[in-house]
Amino acid sequence: MKPAVSLLITDLDDTIWYWFKMWHASFSAQLIELKRLTGLSDAILLPEIKAVHERHHTSEYAFLLQEMPSLCARFGAGFDPRKALPSVIESYRRARRDNTDLYPTVLDSLRAIRAQGTRIVAFTESQRYYSIQRLKRCGLDGVIDVLYATAESSNLTSEQIATAREHENSWYELEITEGVTLPLGLKKPNPRVLLDILEDEECAADDAVYVGDVLSKDVSMANDAGVISVHAKYGETHRDPGYDLLKSVTHWTAADVARQALATPQVHIPRYVLNNHFGELLDFVKFTPSTR
Numbered sequence: 001m002k003p004a005v006s007l008l009i010t011d012l013d014d015t016i017w018y019w020f021k022m023w024h025a026s027f028s029a030q031l032i033e034l035k036r037l038t039g040l041s042d043a044i045l046l047p048e049i050k051a052v053h054e055r056h057h058t059s060e061y062a063f064l065l066q067e068m069p070s071l072c073a074r075f076g077a078g079f080d081p082r083k084a085l086p087s088v089i090e091s092y093r094r095a096r097r098d099n100t101d102l103y104p105t106v107l108d109s110l111r112a113i114r115a116q117g118t119r120i121v122a123f124t125e126s127q128r129y130y131s132i133q134r135l136k137r138c139g140l141d142g143v144i145d146v147l148y149a150t151a152e153s154s155n156l157t158s159e160q161i162a163t164a165r166e167h168e169n170s171w172y173e174l175e176i177t178e179g180v181t182l183p184l185g186l187k188k189p190n191p192r193v194l195l196d197i198l199e200d201e202e203c204a205a206d207d208a209v210y211v212g213d214v215l216s217k218d219v220s221m222a223n224d225a226g227v228i229s230v231h232a233k234y235g236e237t238h239r240d241p242g243y244d245l246l247k248s249v250t251h252w253t254a255a256d257v258a259r260q261a262l263a264t265p266q267v268h269i270p271r272y273v274l275n276n277h278f279g280e281l282l283d284f285v286k287f288t289p290s291t292r
Helices: 019-038 042-056 069-075 086-098 106-115 128-137 158-164 192-200 215-225 243-249 254-262 278-284
Strands: 007-010 119-127 146-150 178-182 208-212 228-232 272-274
Touching: 007 192, 019 042, 019 069, 019 086, 019 243, 042 069, 042 243, 106 119, 106 278, 119 128, 119 192, 128 146, 128 178, 146 192, 192 215, 208 215, 208 278, 215 228, 228 278, 272 278
Parallel strands: 007 119, 007 208, 119 146, 146 178, 208 228, 228 272
Antiparallel strands: none
16 A cells, blocks of 8 residues: 655755756856866866865855956956856856756646645755745746755855846745745755654654655655655766766765765665656655645
8 A cells, every 4th residue: 555645845956856967057068168268277177166165065156256266366356257257157047047947747746746735845955045046947936835945155245145146036035935944054864854844844754755866865864754765766866977077066075975876775775766757756655635
């Protein structure tokens, strides 16, 4: 028999949408254009980029260019990339827009689950600013009941944030989905947030299912919290040929990267595995109305 649950908790990046595809396309476009304009090499740029990403606990940082030492030396401290490097910014934004997509069956599956009265919560390590943009672009504001995402870098002022925006302010706020902000730098697989979500939702662990793409983070965390664990295997990206570029600039530590690459179902055993698409979840789990 299928286990019955009244709460779906899901990861976002590479579970709901193609995060790595989007990241690789936009970062590569930015890097290629930056090297073309400046003549600077990967050997100079990539270590500087990694240092900035580590400082801000994200591999997506809107103020990356103006914090890179080589660019500050060339254009002056506090330079405005919109004026000094407009084609770099536009290359990045265009590639990001063109590659922000949901995985197949995600939207229809989430709508079907909501139609059963089941609560849907998203929990991501990614920062709130970027997660909200993708949630809205993918038409999920209101499909997901609550978004748990980490805070933006505390080094940013409201003026800096305003200058980085290409849309009106309302675009960066949720209209229907509730938002909960988590501490900057929070990392899975600590199950504490998952346990807090269960408490917030007034839901027992065995009445909830968690879906995520990373065995060493998502599946490990769900198992430790006593939640039904589901591995979104279709979203694994660490074997992608382009993954080396992410490893060279990521905010993750070397140990984090190694742990993800070495993780296997024999170590972190999921209750169910989604091999091909998100909709397979409906074959394994019966979704029921939440009593909350």
